[in-house]
Amino acid sequence: MNFKEVFQNEHVTRRFTNRRVPEKAIAEIIEKAQQSPSLLNSQPWRAYVIMGDALEGFKKAAAENMDNKVKPNEDFAAMLSLDWDTFPSSNMAMMGASQSFFFRNKLHLFTEANKTTFNAPAIIFLTIPKKSPAWSVFDLGIFAQSIMLLAINRGLGIMPAHSMVSYPDLVRKYARIPEDESVGMAIAIGYIDKNAEVNDPVFIPKRVPFNKIYKITK
Template sequence: MDVIDALQSRHCTRAFTEKPIDRELLMKVLDAANTSPSYANSQPWEVFVVAAEPLKKLRNVFIEKFRAGIPMTPDIPMAKLWPEPYKSNIGSTGAAHLEHLGIARDDKAKRAENLVKSLNCFGAPAVIYLCLSKELTHWSFYDLGLFSQSLMLAAQHYGLNTMPAAVIAVYPDLIREELAIPDNLNIILGIAIGYGIPGDLNNQFFTTRRSLDEFVRIKGI
């Protein structure tokens, strides 16, 4: 698979089979991602992978905490305000996803259960948690974004599917304890990885993109 094919075929997979990932294959994906560029070659990413029984334990506790009404407190707070046009992009995507699933916007019960599926790590057999030192600046968040994209494209190349999701990192204390993540690291993002279920309704939802003339400005060519 060439890089353009990987870019165009990658999409957020929201339902996975239970088929486990071979450790050697996972290491190939991570090794490819490790070629990502970073500021002054600082290579700031710290990676923790969880699967099998430890992941099952985390899933269960995530859902238990959510159903008990325990507040979500991610290491990196969720943005509360979005300017336009980004706010509209988010709103229209969320509305389209709910409509695709047949969930009414005012149906709080079904929306909560849909969130439970996310907290269940989408049923993926493994989750890759990406972390950064708390001493690092915004520059390193950019680097981690490059690493994340490289990881997902490498996964696509090797026949794996991914789902980058902030929601599977909203109870960082639980993750930190289970995976022995040092206190000096922020847990930034979780990427569920595995084999998607092709016929699942969740995996048949595709987001749209703005046209190039909406955000590209060119002068001199």
């Protein structure tokens, strides 16, 4: 694809097919994403991919936690404060109001997809060292965006989801992540299930008017 096509095709996938993604393809995507810039070339990120038996074990354990209403304890919890500024709070409120309409009052479809980890054939967990400045979180976001755009360019679907890092102890267990690394985010990757109702239609939330986020001073 050309860059415009890749960029315009960036949207989340709520259910993947059972088709396996070649390990080599995932490795190539992550290797190319290493070109992402970082503060002082610190490259604080690491990527841990789980698939096969490890993924099935993780999915089962995570679903059990959800069923038992185990409280999430994200490694980035201190950064997930609910004390949002008014500007992002209003944007999130608009998103919440539009979801019911988009899903035609079938939010249970998304809930079920989330519980089954979107039927993903592979998940990429991204970490930074626990001993990191806040700037490393910004670097990790750049790395993640590179991974997602590169995946889309290969015809794959992506789903970056907060729910997949809700239980970092499980992530560490199944992805074999050391204790001195913070589990920052996760990206499910696979082939889009075009027959799944939860994927239809593609939902791209409205963006804030440009003049509200763009200012120029001369």
